[in-house]
Amino acid sequence: MVQCIRPRFDASFAALSDATRRGVLEQLGRADASITELAEKFHMTLTGMKKHVGVLEQAGLVTTQKVGRVRTCKLGLRKLTEEAAWIERYHQLWDARFDELDKVVEELKRKEQVDERKKRG
Amino acid sequence: MNARREGEPTPMKNRTTVERKSERELVITRTFNGPARIVFEAWTKPELLKRWWAPKSTGLSLLSCEADVRVGGSYRFEFGHETSKPMAFFGRYIEVIPHSRLVWTNDESDDGAVTTVTFEEKGGKTLLVMHELYPSKEALDGAIAGMEHGMEGGMGETFAQLDELLITLGASASL
16 A cells, blocks of 8 residues: 555655655554654654644645544545546546547658658659 | 656557646656657647547547637637536637747636646657646645536546436435
8 A cells, every 4th residue: 555655645745845744654654653653753842743743634645533632643545545546537638638649640740751752752 | 757667668659647746736748759840730730639639538529629829829629528518728828939838828717727838859759748837736636626627628527427427326226
C-alpha cells in the first residue's frame, strides 16, 4: 500500500517543503501513531507536532481521531485515492485525444511530403 | 519526471503523462512523431482541432469549434454528451508564438485555469507539455472533486450521474 502511495506523495507534497511533515507522512504510511509518539520520534514538543499535524490535516493528507486522551493520526487515504482516480480519468481523456492527434499529425506529414514532391516534380 | 520513466520498457506507443505538480498545477506531456510546426498546426486550425478534441471513446461529441488563434482572439468549443446537457468550453488566447508556445485562459468561471502549451522539437519529434495553472488550490481541488467545472465536457458530472444510475440499478435488481 505504501509503495503505491509514495509516488503520489511526491506530486501532492511539492507544496509541502517541510522535511518534518514529509517524515510524519512516511511514518504514518508505516503505522498509525499518536501525536505524542510522533513528537517523540521527531524530537519535538507536543505543541510543535500538533501544528505540523494540523497543517497536514487541513491539506486532507492526514486524519486524526481522539479516543480518550489520545489523538491518533492516520494517512488521509480517501482524498489521495479520489485524486488518483480523477487523474486517471483525465489521463484517459488526454490519451484518447492524443491518439487521434497522432493520426492528424501523420496525415499532415504525408500531405507535406506529397506537396514537396509535387513542387520538385 | 525522469525518475518516473526509469526502469520502464521503451513503449512503441507514445506515452501520455498527467501529474499534479503542486497545489495549483497540472502537467500533461506527450511526444508526437512529427515536427513542431505540424503539431502546432493541429492545435491552431479549428478544422483540425475538431478531429481530435472529442474522441469517440469518451462519448463526447463536438457540436461546434471556433478558435481564433492570435493574441486576444477567443475560442469556444461546445460539447454534447450522451447523458448530460451540452457544455461550452471558452476563453481567450493570451500568447501565441508559432510552432512553439500557446497560452490561453479559461473563462467559464473564476476558477478556470490558465493553460500553457509548449512544443519542443527534437530529432523530428515534438515533445508537448501542457501546463494548467489554477488560480488557487481550492480551484484545482474543486475541479478534481467535480463539484463545479470538473472537466470540460462535463466528464466529472457524467461520472457522478453514472454512479447514481448504478446505485439505482443495484437497488432495483435487489428487489
